Amino acid sequence: QKEVEQNSGPLSVPEGAIASLNCTYSDRVSQSFFWYRQYSGKSPELIMSIYSNGDKEDGRFTAQLNKASQYVSLLIRDSQPSDSATYLCAVKGGSYIPTFGRGTSLIVHP
Protein backbone atom coordinates (compact mmCIF):
# COMPACT_ATOMS: atom_id res chain seq x y z
CA GLN A 1 0.00 0.00 0.00
CA LYS A 2 1.32 3.39 -0.95
CA GLU A 3 2.08 5.55 2.05
CA VAL A 4 3.00 9.17 2.49
CA GLU A 5 4.31 10.04 5.92
CA GLN A 6 4.50 13.45 7.54
CA ASN A 7 5.15 14.51 11.10
CA SER A 8 1.85 15.95 12.29
CA GLY A 9 3.59 18.62 14.38
CA PRO A 10 2.86 21.26 15.31
CA LEU A 11 6.07 22.80 14.09
CA SER A 12 6.49 26.15 15.77
CA VAL A 13 8.91 28.75 14.39
CA PRO A 14 9.41 32.44 15.10
CA GLU A 15 8.51 35.03 12.50
CA GLY A 16 11.33 35.50 10.02
CA ALA A 17 12.81 32.04 10.55
CA ILE A 18 13.06 29.18 8.07
CA ALA A 19 10.41 26.48 8.43
CA SER A 20 11.39 23.02 7.21
CA LEU A 21 8.67 20.51 6.46
CA ASN A 22 9.45 16.92 5.55
CA CYS A 23 7.66 14.09 3.81
CA THR A 24 8.65 10.50 3.05
CA TYR A 25 6.93 8.11 0.70
CA SER A 26 6.94 4.38 0.24
CA ASP A 27 6.32 3.90 -3.49
CA ARG A 28 9.66 3.85 -5.29
CA VAL A 29 8.08 4.51 -8.67
CA SER A 30 6.66 7.85 -7.51
CA GLN A 31 7.31 10.55 -10.05
CA SER A 32 5.39 13.66 -9.09
CA PHE A 33 5.33 15.49 -5.79
CA PHE A 34 3.16 18.31 -4.60
CA TRP A 35 2.90 20.56 -1.59
CA TYR A 36 -0.48 21.96 -0.60
CA ARG A 37 -1.30 24.50 2.08
CA GLN A 38 -4.54 24.08 4.00
CA TYR A 39 -5.84 26.72 6.36
CA SER A 40 -8.13 25.57 9.14
CA GLY A 41 -11.58 24.81 7.79
CA LYS A 42 -10.53 25.47 4.20
CA SER A 43 -9.61 23.28 1.26
CA PRO A 44 -6.04 22.55 0.14
CA GLU A 45 -4.37 24.93 -2.29
CA LEU A 46 -1.32 24.04 -4.34
CA ILE A 47 1.93 25.76 -3.40
CA MET A 48 4.54 23.89 -5.39
CA SER A 49 5.15 20.85 -7.48
CA ILE A 50 8.47 19.10 -8.13
CA TYR A 51 9.33 16.26 -10.45
CA SER A 52 13.14 16.04 -10.61
CA ASN A 53 15.77 15.52 -7.98
CA GLY A 54 17.17 18.69 -6.51
CA ASP A 55 15.75 22.02 -5.49
CA LYS A 56 12.98 24.11 -6.97
CA GLU A 57 12.48 27.66 -5.76
CA ASP A 58 9.40 29.86 -5.97
CA GLY A 59 9.57 33.06 -3.99
CA ARG A 60 9.96 32.22 -0.32
CA PHE A 61 9.29 28.54 -0.95
CA THR A 62 11.82 25.88 -1.92
CA ALA A 63 10.91 22.27 -2.59
CA GLN A 64 13.63 19.65 -2.35
CA LEU A 65 13.39 16.15 -3.78
CA ASN A 66 15.62 13.15 -3.18
CA LYS A 67 14.19 10.12 -4.94
CA ALA A 68 16.98 7.79 -3.80
CA SER A 69 16.09 8.49 -0.17
CA GLN A 70 12.39 8.80 -0.94
CA TYR A 71 11.82 12.12 0.69
CA VAL A 72 10.60 15.51 -0.32
CA SER A 73 10.79 18.66 1.75
CA LEU A 74 9.45 22.19 1.72
CA LEU A 75 11.41 25.13 3.06
CA ILE A 76 9.66 28.39 3.84
CA ARG A 77 12.05 31.30 4.22
CA ASP A 78 11.21 34.45 6.18
CA SER A 79 8.19 32.72 7.71
CA GLN A 80 5.19 34.94 8.37
CA PRO A 81 2.24 34.43 10.72
CA SER A 82 0.08 34.13 7.59
CA ASP A 83 2.04 30.96 6.74
CA SER A 84 0.47 29.26 9.77
CA ALA A 85 -1.47 26.37 8.28
CA THR A 86 -1.29 22.65 7.67
CA TYR A 87 0.99 21.61 4.81
CA LEU A 88 0.02 18.49 2.92
CA CYS A 89 2.43 16.45 0.88
CA ALA A 90 0.96 14.60 -2.11
CA VAL A 91 2.67 11.99 -4.25
CA LYS A 92 1.79 10.43 -7.57
CA GLY A 93 3.20 6.99 -8.22
CA GLY A 94 2.28 4.71 -11.07
CA SER A 95 -1.08 6.35 -11.64
CA TYR A 96 -2.54 9.82 -12.03
CA ILE A 97 -4.12 9.64 -8.55
CA PRO A 98 -2.36 11.58 -5.79
CA THR A 99 -1.87 10.06 -2.35
CA PHE A 100 -1.86 12.57 0.48
CA GLY A 101 -0.05 12.64 3.78
CA ARG A 102 -1.89 13.75 6.90
CA GLY A 103 -0.10 17.07 6.88
CA THR A 104 2.19 19.01 9.20
CA SER A 105 0.75 21.84 11.23
CA LEU A 106 2.95 24.93 11.10
CA ILE A 107 2.65 27.75 13.60
CA VAL A 108 4.59 30.95 12.98
CA HIS A 109 4.58 33.11 16.09
CA PRO A 110 5.34 36.84 16.09
Place this chain on the structure above:
Amino acid sequence: DAMVIQNPRYQVTQFGKPVTLSCSQTLNHNVMYWYQQKSSQAPKLLFHYYDKDFNNEADTPDNFQSRRPNTSFCFLDIRSPGLGDAAMYLCATSSGDGMNTEAFFGQGTRLTVV
Protein backbone atom coordinates in the same frame (compact mmCIF):
# COMPACT_ATOMS: atom_id res chain seq x y z
CA ASP B 1 -11.88 32.47 -13.46
CA ALA B 2 -11.83 28.77 -14.12
CA MET B 3 -12.43 26.93 -10.93
CA VAL B 4 -13.95 24.09 -8.93
CA ILE B 5 -17.13 25.00 -7.06
CA GLN B 6 -18.77 22.96 -4.35
CA ASN B 7 -22.24 23.44 -2.98
CA PRO B 8 -23.25 23.86 -0.32
CA ARG B 9 -20.31 25.06 1.77
CA TYR B 10 -22.00 23.80 4.92
CA GLN B 11 -24.60 21.04 5.14
CA VAL B 12 -26.41 19.87 8.22
CA THR B 13 -28.38 16.66 7.84
CA GLN B 14 -30.23 14.38 10.15
CA PHE B 15 -28.99 10.94 11.00
CA GLY B 16 -30.17 8.58 8.25
CA LYS B 17 -31.51 11.30 5.96
CA PRO B 18 -30.07 11.13 2.43
CA VAL B 19 -27.93 14.04 1.39
CA THR B 20 -26.33 15.10 -1.88
CA LEU B 21 -23.26 17.24 -2.29
CA SER B 22 -22.44 18.81 -5.61
CA CYS B 23 -19.31 19.85 -7.46
CA SER B 24 -18.90 21.70 -10.71
CA GLN B 25 -15.83 22.68 -12.67
CA THR B 26 -14.99 25.05 -15.47
CA LEU B 27 -11.50 23.64 -16.02
CA ASN B 28 -12.73 21.00 -18.46
CA HIS B 29 -10.67 18.41 -16.60
CA ASN B 30 -11.42 14.81 -17.34
CA VAL B 31 -10.67 13.52 -13.84
CA MET B 32 -12.87 14.36 -10.85
CA TYR B 33 -12.24 13.10 -7.33
CA TRP B 34 -14.19 12.99 -4.09
CA TYR B 35 -12.18 13.01 -0.89
CA GLN B 36 -13.33 12.76 2.71
CA GLN B 37 -11.23 14.58 5.27
CA LYS B 38 -11.66 14.36 9.02
CA SER B 39 -9.90 16.57 11.52
CA SER B 40 -6.10 16.23 11.46
CA GLN B 41 -6.25 13.42 8.92
CA ALA B 42 -5.15 13.07 5.33
CA PRO B 43 -7.78 13.47 2.65
CA LYS B 44 -9.14 10.00 1.98
CA LEU B 45 -10.08 9.18 -1.60
CA LEU B 46 -13.63 7.84 -1.86
CA PHE B 47 -13.87 7.50 -5.64
CA HIS B 48 -12.94 9.20 -8.85
CA TYR B 49 -14.02 9.47 -12.45
CA TYR B 50 -11.78 9.42 -15.46
CA ASP B 51 -14.19 10.82 -17.99
CA LYS B 52 -17.24 8.58 -17.52
CA ASP B 53 -15.28 5.70 -16.04
CA PHE B 54 -16.14 5.35 -12.37
CA ASN B 55 -13.51 4.04 -9.95
CA ASN B 56 -14.53 3.11 -6.43
CA GLU B 57 -11.92 2.73 -3.70
CA ALA B 58 -12.08 -0.72 -2.11
CA ASP B 59 -12.75 0.63 1.37
CA THR B 60 -15.39 3.20 0.42
CA PRO B 61 -18.60 2.28 2.26
CA ASP B 62 -21.62 1.29 0.18
CA ASN B 63 -23.42 4.18 1.84
CA PHE B 64 -21.52 6.52 -0.50
CA GLN B 65 -22.38 6.80 -4.16
CA SER B 66 -21.52 9.18 -6.93
CA ARG B 67 -22.84 10.43 -10.24
CA ARG B 68 -21.18 12.33 -13.04
CA PRO B 69 -23.83 13.29 -15.57
CA ASN B 70 -21.41 15.32 -17.69
CA THR B 71 -17.84 16.63 -17.72
CA SER B 72 -18.66 19.64 -15.58
CA PHE B 73 -20.68 18.17 -12.74
CA CYS B 74 -20.19 15.47 -10.15
CA PHE B 75 -22.36 14.54 -7.18
CA LEU B 76 -21.73 12.70 -3.95
CA ASP B 77 -24.74 10.93 -2.48
CA ILE B 78 -24.75 9.68 1.07
CA ARG B 79 -27.72 7.37 1.37
CA SER B 80 -27.99 7.09 5.13
CA PRO B 81 -25.57 9.41 6.90
CA GLY B 82 -24.23 8.29 10.22
CA LEU B 83 -22.46 10.33 12.88
CA GLY B 84 -19.17 8.95 11.60
CA ASP B 85 -19.76 10.53 8.20
CA ALA B 86 -19.42 14.03 9.58
CA ALA B 87 -16.40 15.44 7.79
CA MET B 88 -15.18 17.85 5.17
CA TYR B 89 -15.89 16.55 1.68
CA LEU B 90 -13.50 17.75 -0.96
CA CYS B 91 -14.00 17.66 -4.69
CA ALA B 92 -10.93 17.93 -6.86
CA THR B 93 -10.13 17.81 -10.55
CA SER B 94 -7.09 17.18 -12.66
CA SER B 95 -6.41 16.94 -16.35
CA GLY B 96 -5.35 13.33 -16.05
CA ASP B 97 -2.89 13.69 -18.89
CA GLY B 98 0.38 12.39 -17.54
CA MET B 99 1.89 12.46 -14.12
CA ASN B 100 2.85 16.11 -13.91
CA THR B 101 -0.62 17.46 -13.37
CA GLU B 102 -1.81 18.79 -10.06
CA ALA B 103 -5.21 18.38 -8.45
CA PHE B 104 -7.32 21.50 -8.01
CA PHE B 105 -9.70 21.55 -5.07
CA GLY B 106 -13.05 23.14 -4.52
CA GLN B 107 -13.80 25.00 -1.30
CA GLY B 108 -15.14 21.86 0.34
CA THR B 109 -18.46 21.02 1.98
CA ARG B 110 -18.50 20.68 5.75
CA LEU B 111 -21.06 18.01 6.60
CA THR B 112 -22.60 17.86 10.05
CA VAL B 113 -24.85 14.95 11.04
CA VAL B 114 -27.26 15.52 13.91
